[in-house]
Amino acid sequence: SSELTQPPSVSVSPGQTASITCSGDKLGDKFVCWYQQKPGQSPVLVVFQDTKRPSGIPERFSGSNSGNTATLTISGTQIVDEADYYCQAWDRSTWVFGGGTKLTVL
Amino acid sequence: EVVLVESGGGLVQPGGSLRLSCATSGFFFSTYGMNWVRQAPGKGLEWLSYISHSGSDISYADSVEGRFTISRDNAKKSLFLRMDSLRAEDSAIYYCARDQSGGFGELDYWGQGTLVTVSS
Numbered sequence: 001s002s003e004l005t006q007p008p009s010v011s012v013s014p015g016q017t018a019s020i021t022c023s024g025d026k027l028g029d030k031f032v033c034w035y036q037q038k039p040g041q042s043p044v045l046v047v048f049q050d051t052k053r054p055s056g057i058p059e060r061f062s063g064s065n066s067g068n069t070a071t072l073t074i075s076g077t078q079i080v081d082e083a084d085y086y087c088q089a090w091d092r093s094t095w096v097f098g099g100g101t102k103l104t105v106l
Numbered sequence: 107e108v109v110l111v112e113s114g115g116g117l118v119q120p121g122g123s124l125r126l127s128c129a130t131s132g133f134f135f136s137t138y139g140m141n142w143v144r145q146a147p148g149k150g151l152e153w154l155s156y157i158s159h160s161g162s163d164i165s166y167a168d169s170v171e172g173r174f175t176i177s178r179d180n181a182k183k184s185l186f187l188r189m190d191s192l193r194a195e196d197s198a199i200y201y202c203a204r205d206q207s208g209g210f211g212e213l214d215y216w217g218q219g220t221l222v223t224v225s226s
Contacts, residue, residue, distance in 0.1 A: 048209060096153065
């Protein structure tokens with residue numbers, strides 16, 4: 001099965017733009033989604049099908065996917081965005097998660 | 107409101123078995139594929155298994171193939187995971203998650219999880 005690689009941690013200052021990458025072989029040929037997970041809580045879908053946002057997710061969350069890399073971008077990052085973020089792709093009835101990235105807002 | 111509630115977790119000895127349940131409400135359960143995902147303490151998410159809306163299509167991660175069995179009861183709006191030959195490395199929070207209708211594998215709703223601890 002395919003592997004998805006994320007950086008273990010990313011730091012950003014409040015109000016700045018955070019970018020979290022997810023790399024995998026020919027990832028651009030698949031749809032990628034992103035989950036946010038805060039301590040002690042269940043994951044929440046924040047981006048799906050590369051670029052779409054579920055209802056209720058702030059516009060500052062956006063995504064892209066091309067080549068071997070998908071990116072989750074958080075514009076105007078807020079303190080409340082501090083969390084773990086996971087990318088996920090789906091291929092032939094197999095779901096694969098990235099290892100997760102801890103976003104620190106300081 | 108979509109709600110998923112897992113139950114059945116607990117402490118089990120290595121080699122033992124456990125059956126997890128996921129009770130659902132707030133949506134037409136029989137029209138959605140469902141998944142199980144787990145998270146070991148301090149670790150990332152690991153997909154385990156999928157079952158289609160009718161139960162006719164099932165898939166497993168290599169790590170649990172042959173030991174875990176997913177099933178569903180559409181009349182009771184419930185999802186299940188039978189776990190056999192449990193190992194210490196199966197200790198984790200187990201989540202059920204709904205497969206977004208018409209999507210491409212995104213999981214749009216998750217339960218709160220149930221903790222499984224495998225230890226003697």
